[in-house]
Amino acid sequence: MAGASIRDVAQHAGVSVGTVSNVLNRPDEVSAESIARVNRAIEALGYVRNDAARKLRAGVSTTVGFVVLNGQNPFFNDVVRGAEDEASRHNIAILYGNTDEDVSREKLYLDLFEEQQVRGVLISPYGDILPRLERLRSRGIAAVLVDRFGGSSRFSSVSVDSVAGGRMAVEHLIETGRRRIAFVGGPFDIRQVNDRLAGARVAAENAGEHVEIEVVATAAMTVDEGAAAGARIVSRPRHEWPDALFAANDLIALGLLQSLVVGGRMLVPDEIAIIGFDDIAFAGAAAVPLSSMRQPSGMIGRTALRILLEETADPEHIPRQTVFQPELVVRRSTDPAPRRAH
Template identity: 80%
Template sequence: MAVSIRDVAQRAGVSVGTVSNVLNRPDEVSMDSVDRVTRAIDELGYVRNDAARKLRAGVSTTVGFVVLDGQNPFYNEVVRGAEDEATRHGIAILYGNTDEDPRREKQYIDLFEEQQVRGLLIAPYGDVTARLQKLRMRGIAAVLVDRFSGDGRFSSVSVDSVAGGRLAVEHLIELGRRRIAFVGGPFDMRQVTDRLAGARAAAENADGPVDLEVIATTAMTVDEGVAAGARIVARPRSEWPDAVFASNDLLALGLLQSLVIGRRLLVPEEIALIGFDDNPFAAAAAVPLSSIRQPSRMIGRTALRILLEEATDPDSIARQTVFPPELVARASTGE
């Protein structure tokens, strides 16, 4: 029969509430109570969960990581970077994928709070500032990943997506493209709006007219890229763009499949194509994809390092780490 928290309380000669406080808020309990509860846990063989380990280590050995798209290899690489850094510190990462669903995002944040993680890394879908502020009040640090903290209340690690969007469209313009389509969405994602802002800035500052249209998608997936490509080629040929900037590589891959495999179009001769992220598959695509590179593993390592520092020193000043993007030109734009 499993040992319960009530059994621990009876053996320690304290209330159930005291045992709960020892497990979750040991700083609010006398050292005598902590010692008695710890001894009772050892004697009864109470389940060795995170809370029990915290009695010995004084701090949780887990960190939560919430990402908004677990199917995107970019986030897999970011998590790998965080795991590499976590291993150096004897930390385990608990991972949750929201799939761009605010309800799942809330569920994971609540779950990691219940688990009393040392801190939370999060690539948010929406505005989670108020929720993270509540975590901070409970002693759980949080760092934004792949999202710049506009108000500076939380540390963040990201890439300059505006600069990345500008790089992508400037590259297309330098190749002589003047009818450019931006494919991306949804537009309540900051990454998408920033990349579009950069694309528009490049078009507006170009020598000579550049027509930049927006083709909205409901998600940044391969399927949405395929659908966007079908919409493009369904038009009269005279209305086709001569270049496409996809807001991530998954969309770009779907576009490539739709244009080249489905419609037998020539990329880049008829339509040049560039994505964003420089995921591992980009170079191995049927037509190697040009892309805007993000240092994915470095983002993960840096975010974990900052999180651990803030968990140790709650009074540390929030910092915004922004990495520069890098243009990687391949065959899909004629390089």
């Protein structure tokens, strides 16, 4: 069969494309039976490995660039650590860049990684990054989106279902008796913020009873912005206070706690419940232990690095979207609302 591709080999052998790639590049990770099936298919089809393209893609670099959205967020530190743990198994070093939600800094790091001809790039993007990643690919540098669903794009991605997470968070608040819920987060240029709000609205619509979702926007996903949002909320007349807050991430949630609890302005959870997103290490150690939607941060990093190495080793690798499900972690900040005397 002239011009047989790796997909043809996989179909003939009755295995996945990833298995064929492992047989060609990491046979120690594949069973003897799979190796035999793939080798028979290669012989039958006359498949010739495209080493020139593979070398163009992989190069000789032993470094991978990792661009994160917010280096202040311990969630991203844990994701990078997961990638580093996996990279060390392959004698690869991670070059790390923090964009701090700034498009110009994002461009700066990508330009640097392109100049350095890194083996590949992992990126948690701020805006529309796909045209820039296409340019990297044309230079033989593979890229994988991290903490961002790639949809039907030509790039692999590793993410968490933020819409499901937002829905689960608000469903939990509703179950504890809350009905006036404020979503606190921003900026809305960040896809995850929009997805978590969308999930919150789905939960409210599905509640079968009147549940309000208001939006309290923040300029960034930081503790300071959360504290400022909390101050704005308690400056309202008391009858306009929400009875629950769903923060777009744990840093915002911790800022809300700082403003509402440490300042002695409001009782959490008696007067107001708070839930965050990420379940960073500080969440359980907060003044009021914080409920949160847990993301498998280390696994996200390890998986993204594995996929990136598969793509640098195999130019015909088919992009895939890996989506993890978040887990609800319940702590004291969302204890059930107390019954009010009538």
